[in-house]
Amino acid sequence: MAKPTKADAEAAIRVLIEWAGDDPHREGLLDTPARVARSYRELFAGYTANPRDYLMRTFEEVGGYDELVVLRNIRLVSFCEHHMLPVIGHAHVGYLPTNRVVGISKLARVVNGFARRLQIQEKLTAEIAEAIQEILQPQGVGVVIEAEHSCMTLRGVNTLGSTLTTSRLLGVIRDDPRTREEFLSLVRGA
Ligand SMILES: [Zn+2]
Numbered sequence: 001m002a003k004p005t006k007a008d009a010e011a012a013i014r015v016l017i018e019w020a021g022d023d024p025h026r027e028g029l030l031d032t033p034a035r036v037a038r039s040y041r042e043l044f045a046g047y048t049a050n051p052r053d054y055l056m057r058t059f060e061e062v063g064g065y066d067e068l069v070v071l072r073n074i075r076l077v078s079f080c081e082h083h084m085l086p087v088i089g090h091a092h093v094g095y096l097p098t099n100r101v102v103g104i105s106k107l108a109r110v111v112n113g114f115a116r117r118l119q120i121q122e123k124l125t126a127e128i129a130e131a132i133q134e135i136l137q138p139q140g141v142g143v144v145i146e147a148e149h150s151c152m153t154l155r156g157v158n159t160l161g162s163t164l165t166t167s168r169l170l171g172v173i174r175d176d177p178r179t180r181e182e183f184l185s186l187v188r189g190a
Pocket of ligand 1: 080082084085
């Protein structure tokens with residue numbers, strides 16, 4: 001299937017403006033299709049990223065460090081694949097290194113690389129955890145995501161302020177009760 005052109009995308013956005021009930025030819029809306037098409041490049045940048053690459057390029061020897069590494073409150077912006085509406089929240093990512101660690105900014109980039117696509121939160125959570133497991137091969141990985149789904153808070157049942165929490169725990173973070181509890185308390189900020 002041929003990739004649509006920018007003109008195709010802009011035409012589709014004009015159709016959606018009409019579908020919403022407005023006139024795409026009125027002055028205030030003339031440049032909107034082009035702006036929306038451009039903003040899609042950024043909002044869906046995950047499709048041109050390979051998040052595994054961020055982890056592969058930058059590992060360092062761990063130098064005897066054998067405790068949990070946890071990055072909390074990574075800002076998360078994604079889009080639900082059922083309604084194409086924003087999913088906004090935070091991810092908490094941790095792992096227990098075996099012999100490699102990555103720069104913490106790389107963990108945030110991995111989260112972004114998977115988030116900036118059409119997603120479901122459960123799958124997003126699993127994809128982040130599995131990429132870290134696969135590339136760094138740590139003793140365990142934990143990913144917790146808390147996010148608000150616009151498709152629930154802006155429409156439908158209108159459950160303003162409710163958030164969905166998902167988690168994916170692998171290895172010792174799943175299986176060893178002490179490590180699991182330590183991870184979860186670090187995530188809670190205790
Ligand atoms: Zn939705």
